[in-house]
Amino acid sequence: MKAIVCSAYGPASDLQLLDIPVPEPGPKQVLVRVQVASVNFPDTLIIQGKYQFKPAPPFTPGGELAGSIVSVGAEVTHLKPGDKVVALSIFGAFAEQVVVDAQLVAALPAELSDAELEIAGSMTMTHGTSLHALKDRARAQPGETLLVLGAAGGVGLAAVELGKLMGLRVIAAASTAEKLAIARAHGADELIDYSSEDLRERIKALTGGRGVDIVYDPVGGQYTEPALRSVGWRGRHLVVGFAAGDIPQIPINLILLKGSAMLGVFWGEFVRREPELNAGNMAQLFDWLRQGKIHPLISARYPLAEAPKALEALQARTVTGKVVVIPGA
Numbered sequence: 001m002k003a004i005v006c007s008a009y010g011p012a013s014d015l016q017l018l019d020i021p022v023p024e025p026g027p028k029q030v031l032v033r034v035q036v037a038s039v040n041f042p043d044t045l046i047i048q049g050k051y052q053f054k055p056a057p058p059f060t061p062g063g064e065l066a067g068s069i070v071s072v073g074a075e076v077t078h079l080k081p082g083d084k085v086v087a088l089s090i091f092g093a094f095a096e097q098v099v100v101d102a103q104l105v106a107a108l109p110a111e112l113s114d115a116e117l118e119i120a121g122s123m124t125m126t127h128g129t130s131l132h133a134l135k136d137r138a139r140a141q142p143g144e145t146l147l148v149l150g151a152a153g154g155v156g157l158a159a160v161e162l163g164k165l166m167g168l169r170v171i172a173a174a175s176t177a178e179k180l181a182i183a184r185a186h187g188a189d190e191l192i193d194y195s196s197e198d199l200r201e202r203i204k205a206l207t208g209g210r211g212v213d214i215v216y217d218p219v220g221g222q223y224t225e226p227a228l229r230s231v232g233w234r235g236r237h238l239v240v241g242f243a244a245g246d247i248p249q250i251p252i253n254l255i256l257l258k259g260s261a262m263l264g265v266f267w268g269e270f271v272r273r274e275p276e277l278n279a280g281n282m283a284q285l286f287d288w289l290r291q292g293k294i295h296p297l298i299s300a301r302y303p304l305a306e307a308p309k310a311l312e313a314l315q316a317r318t319v320t321g322k323v324v325v326i327p328g329a
């Protein structure tokens with residue numbers, strides 16, 4: 001089968017499209033034919049050996065997918081060949097077929113169209129992370145104000161539309177007018193261009209000096225401290241990621257002064273440790289999708305051979321919503 005292979009940690013341009021043997025599922029695993037592999041920021045880190053999880057090269061990147069079951073291991077009872085599924089592979093999905101742990105695979109309704117399967121495969125990680133962050137970590141309440149940094153990116157845009165659906169007043173912050181227009185189309189009430197406007201001053205003006213209740217921060221770098229300084233009394237700052245590269249060093253007196261909290265969000269670990277709660281969140285997300293209450297954006301589709309270009313687009317900060325890789329294209 002064809003697969004993208006990382007032979008040594010390094011840039012996306014070093015990845016190769018190779019013919020490799022179809023992997024065999026172990027007793028608790030399944031083999032899935034990949035219809036769509038979704039591209040997420042952690043994929044750009046894994047190939048460089050910079051992610052929490054470091055598979056030994058050679059390996060195939062690609063952490064999330066949708067497709068259909070080809071075969072199941074001897075101990076797998078809840079899935080069968082032909083089932084349409086979404087799966088978290090951590091790595092391996094930029095390929096025609098991938099082996100995944102059965103506990104990280106969820107069956108989808110058989111009647112799903114190809115287009116719906118594509119959306120399902122592109123939203124598990126982004127919307128799963130943002131719902132977990134807002135609901136389980138920040139315990140967001142209707143009427144509260146939410147500031148989303150990187151608001152047109154994968155997890156950011158998911159936070160915008162989920163925040164709006166949960167009854168929050170959403171302030172979207174991003175680096176271009178085009179990105180802000182996308183955040184607006186997904187429900188943002190207020191917009192801040194943090195490449196040209198002062199984040200703190202704009203938040204003060206938009207909240208009458210009160211500050212925001214929740215910050216959703218997948219960006220880090222230079223934005224984290226002004227965002228934390230902009231939370232109001234009992235505010236919550238969600239630490240989601242560091243797409244800007246630098247992990248900020250924060251003076252913790254800022255947390256004391258507002259009676260506030262910085263809350264870590266680690267969705268992958270949440271899925272492993274609290275599978276029932278995650279299954280409830282996923283059921284909620286797919287219900288909202290069916291009811292047309294959320295509209296996950298797929299802004300570009302790449303054939304398998306161009307998966308490295310998809311990763312480069314993410315690193316170049318040019319992606320909006322999600323980009324996906326289609327092995328069958």
Ligand SMILES: NC(=O)c1ccc[n+]([C@@H]2O[C@H](COP(=O)([O-])OP(=O)(O)OC[C@H]3O[C@@H](n4cnc5c(N)ncnc54)[C@H](OP(=O)(O)O)[C@@H]3O)[C@@H](O)[C@H]2O)c1
Pocket residue numbers: 039040041042125126129150151152153154155156173174175176179218219239240241242243244245265266267268314315316317319321
């Ligand atoms: N904690 C978790 O469980 C979890 C789960 C999934 C992802 N994450 C993390 O969340 C972050 C975002 O992931 P994603 O998949 O949503 O990525 P994404 O689609 O690339 O979005 C990241 C956003 O960060 C902003 N950004 C600022 N500086 C950047 C830079 N130097 N390079 C790239 N982007 C930059 C960009 O928005 P502007 O141009 O508007 O600033 C971009 O839209 C990553 O750090 C990822 O590892 C965490």
